[in-house]
Amino acid sequence: RRRDMLKPDIIRECQDMRHLSWTRVRNSSGTVGTYLKAFGKEGGKKIYYKLSNYDSVHGVIGHENVNEIIADRLLTILGIPHLSYQLMFARIIPEDKEVNAWICASEDFKEAGETKLALDDYYDMMKMSGESPLAFCIRNGWTDYIREMLLTDFLLCNRDRHGA
Incomplete structure (x- = not known):
């Protein structure tokens, strides 16, 4: 379990993440899920970002990102190896609308050239x-x-x- 890129696990100060491009399809193998996602680089590492349930009329209407932090903390307590998450408050532009929202981030767990x-x-x-x-x-x-x-x-x- 690595926390080097994603410490602390909650960032309350609004981060400017307007550079991220949000989509329901992501450029990786495996399952995508149903929520808007984005990716970027930080310190040479690929970081995946997820947005809770969102629609262009009501904005963020879900709490899924908080669930990721709860799961992360539970697995840490249980001593079960897992992917670490960071929850952050951020300024983002999903579907051409600028909003403040809670997003979560995780490091890419795959090695270069590895697929899932x-x-x-x-x-x-x-x-x-x-x-x-x-x-x-x-x-x-x-x-x-x-x-x-x-x-x-x-x-x-x-x-x-x-x-x-």
Whole structure:
């Protein structure tokens, strides 16, 4: 667990992030999710940014970014390795409208040239005939990871697993 680029975990002073380009599609492999996203570079590291549920009429109407910080802190307490998040108040321009909003940031966890694939896609490609997703994960040695994921999802009432 690295916090070097993303410390402290909450920045309350408004940051000027108007340079970010927000889109529902991101330039990476794997699942995208349904919220506006952006990316940038900081100290040579690629940083991904997420905006909570947003629409151009009402602005930010969700609390998903706060959920990321809650999950981050819970996983730290439980000693479960995870991606760290930073919550920041920022001036941004989603869909051509300048607003102040809470956004969250995380470092790219992939090494240069590395890609990712959603678990459901990998399962579909590599499963044995009649093998359940859980049996597939156990066969591949991911039992502890799956237990941690299920525990975390249970404690947080998470239903946003999109593809995993």
